[in-house]
Amino acid sequence: MAHAATQDHHDDHHSAPKGFFRRWVMSTNHKDIGTLYLVFALTMFFIGGSFAMVIRAELFKPGLQLVQPYFFNQMTTMHALVMIFGAIMPAFVGLGNWMIPLMIGAPDMALPRMNNLSFWILPFAFLLMLSTLFLPGGGPSGGWTMYPPLSLQSSSLAYVVFAIHLMGISSIMGAINIIATILNMRAPGMDLLKMPIFVWSWLITAFLLIAVMPVLAGAVTMLLTDKYFGTNFFNAAGGGDPVLYQHIFWFFGHPEVYIMILPAFGIISEIVPTFARKPIFGYKAMVLAIAAIAFLSFIVWAHHMFAVGLPMGAEIFFMYATMLIAVPTGIKVFNWVATMWGGSMTFETPMLFAIAFIILFTLGGFSGLMMALVPADFQYHDTYFIVAHFHYVLVTGALFAIIAAAYYWLPKWTGHMYSETWGKIHFWNSVVWVNVLFFPQHFLGLAGMPRRIPDYNVAFANFNMISSIGGFLFGASQLIFIGVLIHCVFFSKKKATDRVWEGAKGLEWTVPSPAPHHTFAIAPIVRDEELAHGHVED
């Protein structure tokens, strides 16, 4: 057997092609496309972040300060849409693109041209969505959940719906690609139960994506026809029901939040063993827990609708089902801690972010559990308590994991070490200010401050001011991240070794740093002791 991947263009067998357009726009290379995704996500992170700054500036003091309420609502809506679909999800896809082939010993993604299309749809989708801010009627302002009838009043609806269709197409193609890569492209000896947990988490996430993005597409299509083509899906006069939209949306929406956290689980499961210098504790339990969470995520959607007036039986079912998710999630947290237990730990920047993830994500899980209780949620629903909950799971959860991953794999991508000092400065600033930003929001919510409102009772003034200060400083801290990235990519003199981290295991560390343009053209031989989780009993 000839162990070699054929390349159509032999000239770029070893090095990247010359010419900007040929290299980046026409690419079929998983590393270049991964980089594109990551750069795009970073850009969107700052655009979405600037919207958040507007929100926190307005909420700095009670009373209308800076912007009109209508514009404020556009900011909250756009902030969520940009962060979810533009920053978090593309960042995970970018990491998957870069790392999955390297981790399973594949020469590239299974369907490289479709991979490129998945990426290039995104900038256009966001062009379409962001352009609405400059249209006469303004951008969408009914919240990222786009509940009718409110969302039907906005003239930007068509733009947003089509943008979501495009993002859906992109995500579905990306997910199909990842599944095909994982199932079809593994090096000999890389059995399913030997795959790194990051790969496992992406396999399951990809399944979730293919299952729910079309449902979102269906939901927003019904919005479109209700507004422009005279259907009555969500109009009670014609027999419809606005609550139907919420059911369909959250059937997508809850799996969606797991789409944004499962790859993060995968990342943490790679980083913790490396810096604890121990194999992951309970590999199989970790994999099964991810699968269990994914399964449960399909039967808990109505916990977002407890206060809308559901039949009692539904409230009870969804309450218990939601609380069940805490079990597999608890298994994961336990196993990360057990992995660290007795390890010889060091605390480089990726590990710091990973540990912060474990603690703060768990906090977000606890507030989730509180909201899962129907009678309690009647009080919490649509208050700042929810805002605190999902920012703990999404910012200190998903985003911290992405940042941890960036620090962890940056030396492999660039061949240089980042500045550990500045990485730590970035970390401590982030972790302090993020708590100043979001922790007081729990109190605000419990005291009854509603979300998505530009003005508030003076009784909430102090905590809001604290939160805003935290927000500005957290935002500013992320500029440090940009500095560290630019320094590492363009200026750092410190060469990275192939292994990079003393305790790092897995195929991705066997290739040179920086990873050559094409890797594993010859399929590697997988040895058990090389894998991060060591030998797994059958």
Place this chain on the structure above:
Amino acid sequence: MGQQQDIYYVPSRSHWPIVAAVVLFLTVFGAAHWLNAEPGDSGFGKTVITIGAIGILCMFFGWFRSVIRESLAGRYNHQVDTSFRMGMMWFIFSEVMFFGAFFGALFYLRNYSVPWLGGDGHGVLTHQFLWNHYAASWGAGGGNGPEHVGGTFGTVEPWGLPLLNTLILLTSSVTVTIAHHALRAGHRGKVLIFLGVTVLLGACFIFSQANEYMEAYRELNLTLHSGVYGATFFMLTGFHGLHVTLGTIMLAIIWLRVLAGHFNKEHHFGFEAVAWYWHFVDVVWLGLFMFVYVL
């Protein structure tokens, strides 16, 4: 598991993805503009949609042409074939979920929202305060909601055209399978006949569906505006009809490719992918026939 990884074919760079992204963008941008057009609009939106749509056609043509060329040149090995198969299977799964959203809406509207509006279950108060004259039912009497949106309408009789359509699609599923067996046995003539019949049956389906729509609009006053009954009826059958149309076009292209001798006994993934798609469309129809027409 495709683990005998001898040579994996990593395709060359291509300009088709970026072309695809641009034409998709133009189409939806034009459509959004058109939907928001004020009276006296210059027709800018429509122009952009047209350019985008033509672009999409050209893009599909060009992209598939290059893939077919590479395939005929023998570039694709077994592993690439498996990737393609998985891609198609998961694509069909995503389509299943898309239809699932609309079927879900149908079940919810029919079993919950309409009865609730009629005072059932926890809808008592809505009924009392808002529409206490409304006697909820599905179909002609109350399927357009308490305000009888769209006016009195009639429903399509299932045992006429819809039954015929069911028979047409079931038959076409059989003929495409016969064609597949013939292809594997290497009888090209037989393939052409049965695949050709499948294409014709697809066309018949579209034709009779179009007739049904005309009858619904002209004689039954069943329209997209007929409350939730009309909405679910036309959205479900409409999206299905769109898929049948696409499927028929794909079958016709495969027919031309068989004629051109692109397939042999072992290598005919293009054929199989379209056949899978056709079966999927068929199964969706069975669901429609049951839940939209009969029940």
